[in-house]
Amino acid sequence: MIKRLAFSFFTLLMMVNVKAHTVKAGSLVIEHAHARATVGSMPNSAAFLQVSNKGKSDDALISASTTIADRVELHTMSMEGDVMKMRSVESVELKAETSLAMKPGQGPHIMLFGLKKPLKAGEKFPMTLTFRKAGAVNVSVEVMDFTAHGNHGSGNAHEEHKH
Ligand SMILES: [Cu+2]
Numbered sequence: 001m002i003k004r005l006a007f008s009f010f011t012l013l014m015m016v017n018v019k020a021h022t023v024k025a026g027s028l029v030i031e032h033a034h035a036r037a038t039v040g041s042m043p044n045s046a047a048f049l050q051v052s053n054k055g056k057s058d059d060a061l062i063s064a065s066t067t068i069a070d071r072v073e074l075h076t077m078s079m080e081g082d083v084m085k086m087r088s089v090e091s092v093e094l095k096a097e098t099s100l101a102m103k104p105g106q107g108p109h110i111m112l113f114g115l116k117k118p119l120k121a122g123e124k125f126p127m128t129l130t131f132r133k134a135g136a137v138n139v140s141v142e143v144m145d146f147t148a149h150g151n152h153g154s155g156n157a158h159e160e161h162k163h
Pocket residue numbers: 046075076086109110111
């Protein structure tokens with residue numbers, strides 16, 4: 001009886017965890033994995049997440065993959081003169097005891113090329129993130145409409161992802 005209750009409580013905790021989009025892997029805490037909903041027949045999109053490295057040693061995101069896209073690349077975005085440019089990178093560094101919050105319109109993000117179907121707001125899809133130290137981690141990515149108001153915590157959520 002007590003065992004059963006404990007199990008239920010644990011299950012409940014797990015459910016709350018999933019709802020908060022939090023995944024722990026070693027010293028990494030991955031939160032709020034989300035991707036931009038597509039418009040019309042847009043073949044590409046981008047995914048963003050928050051990673052906290054609570055450990056004493058550096059780690060890095062070295063690849064990402066998902067079955068819903070033909071190709072996934074790690075990208076970064078930066079200003080060159082007054083033009084925002086993005087390019088692919090080998091890895092996204094996660095220094096010890098720091099947090100990284102990927103945001104639309106700035107810095108690192110995960111680029112999804114050749115989507116096999118449109119991404120609709122409210123849907124979820126699985127993605128495997130590979131970290132140099134923490135290894136492979138599966139996360140659930142929630143599709144969000146970045147143009148809608150009030151569905152996102154970030155003030156930068158309404159910015160365009162310029163290519
Ligand atoms: Cu990109």
